[in-house]
Structure formats: structure tokens, C-alpha cells
Amino acid sequence: MVPLIFCSFVMWTLILDRVLFFSRLEKKDIELHTLVRIMEKGNLPGKVRGMRANLVRHLMANRTRNTAVDKGIVDQCAMAMRPYLEQYLAAIAVLAAVSPLFGLLGTVTGMITTFDVITLFGTGNAKAMAGGISEALVTTQSGLVVSIPGFFMSVLLYKQSARAKSRLTEAVSILKRSL
Numbered sequence: 001m002v003p004l005i006f007c008s009f010v011m012w013t014l015i016l017d018r019v020l021f022f023s024r025l026e027k028k029d030i031e032l033h034t035l036v037r038i039m040e041k042g043n044l045p046g047k048v049r050g051m052r053a054n055l056v057r058h059l060m061a062n063r064t065r066n067t068a069v070d071k072g073i074v075d076q077c078a079m080a081m082r083p084y085l086e087q088y089l090a091a092i093a094v095l096a097a098v099s100p101l102f103g104l105l106g107t108v109t110g111m112i113t114t115f116d117v118i119t120l121f122g123t124g125n126a127k128a129m130a131g132g133i134s135e136a137l138v139t140t141q142s143g144l145v146v147s148i149p150g151f152f153m154s155v156l157l158y159k160q161s162a163r164a165k166s167r168l169t170e171a172v173s174i175l176k177r178s179l
Contacts, residue, residue, distance in 0.1 A: 001139060004102040008146040011095035014088045015153045021084075022160045025051045032170060036178045051081065051164060052171045059175060070179045078172045085164045089157055096150030103143015110136025 029050025030038065038056055058077040063070055114132030121128050 001106060001142065004099060004106070004139065004142055004146060007095050007099050007102060008150075011092055011099070011146070011150050014092050014095070015150070015157070018088055018092070018157050018160075021087075022157070022164065024049070025164055029053055030056070032174055035171060035174050039175065039178050051168055054081070055168070055171055055175065067179050071176050074172055074175050074179075078168055081168060082165065085161045085168070089154065089161060092150065092157065093154040096147050096154050099146040099150060100143040103140045103147075106139020106143070107136040110134070110139060 027050065028048055030048055030052050032052070035052065035056060039059075042060065055074070055077055059070065059074055062073050064073075110132045112132070113135060114129050117125065117128040117132060123129070
């Protein structure tokens with residue numbers, strides 16, 4: 001149970017980190033139609049945060065007025081952002097996949113305990129066998145309780161990552177056309 005609890009704690013810590021990260025990306029971000037206006041005016045409101053705002057902020061800070069160089073700056077910034085959109089997602093999926101295996105390990109140790117009791121006392125002592133069977137069932141259930149929501153959250157976070165990458169690609173495309 002200890003590895004399963006540790007696995008669950010790490011997985012849910014990473015899930016919470018990603019949920020907060022994706023919510024901050026969308027929270028006070030600028031709309032696509034305002035990207036061009038912001039680039040023309042040259043000023044980005046201070047309270048604006050998010051992925052598109054960071055892209056514009058980076059471009060405005062490093063802008064050279066040379067179209068080819070500025071397009072490269074946009075690409076460079078987008079490439080630097082992409083790994084953060086996928087960060088920890090594979091680890092969350094692996095931890096969700098490993099947790100039923102930890103449950104299975106507990107099942108095996110519980111059954112070994114049950115067979116040891118049978119070896120010592122025979123099948124006549126149901127109370128002695130119940131401890132091993134209980135250990136087997138509890139660890140199996142715990143592994144599934146950790147795994148199923150973990151897989152669900154992993155899929156949701158992968159979808160959020162794909163949406164964020166799509167929004168980033170749209171913003172890069174619009175910024176490149178406006179340069």
C-alpha cells in the first residue's frame with residue numbers, strides 16, 4: 001500500500017499542477033482579433049497574462065522591425081513554449097498505468113499470506129485466512145481507485161494540451177501575417 005499511496009500522491013500533485021497551469025494560460029489571455037491591434041499600437045495592457053500575451057510580450061521586447069527576423073523570433077518563442085504545454089503529462093499517464101500493478105502486487109502478497117495460513121492451520125480457520133484475502137482485495141481496489149481517475153484526468157489534460165498547442169499555432173500564424 002505504501003508505494004500505491006506514494007504513486008497516488010505524486011500523480012495528483014502533478015495533475016493539480018497541470019490543471020492550474022492550463023487555467024492560468026486561458027484566464028486573462030488576449031483574444032486572437034486583438035493580437036494585430038496590440039502589435040500595431042505597440043502596447044500590451046499590464047494585466048493581460050496567458051500564452052498569447054506572453055508570445056506578444058516576447059515579440060515586442062525583441063522586435064527588430066526586420067520581418068524575417070521577427071518571424072524567427074515568433075517561431076523561437078513558440079518553440080520554447082511547446083514543451084511546457086506537455087510537461088508532466090506522460091508522467092501522469094505512467095503513474096495511472098502503474099497504480100493497478102501496485103494493487104496487483106498487494107493482491108499477490110495477500111494471497112501468499114493466505115496460503116501461508118492454510119499451510120499452518122489448514123482450511124478450517126476462516127478468520128486466519130480472512131486477513132490475507134482482505135489484504136488482496138483492498139490493495140486491488142485501491143489500485144483501481146487510484147488508476148481510473150488518473151487515466152480520466154490524463155486524457156483531459158492531453159486534450160487541454162492539444163487545445164493550447166492549437167491556440168499557440170493560431171497566434172503564431174496571425175502574428176506572422178501581421179509583421
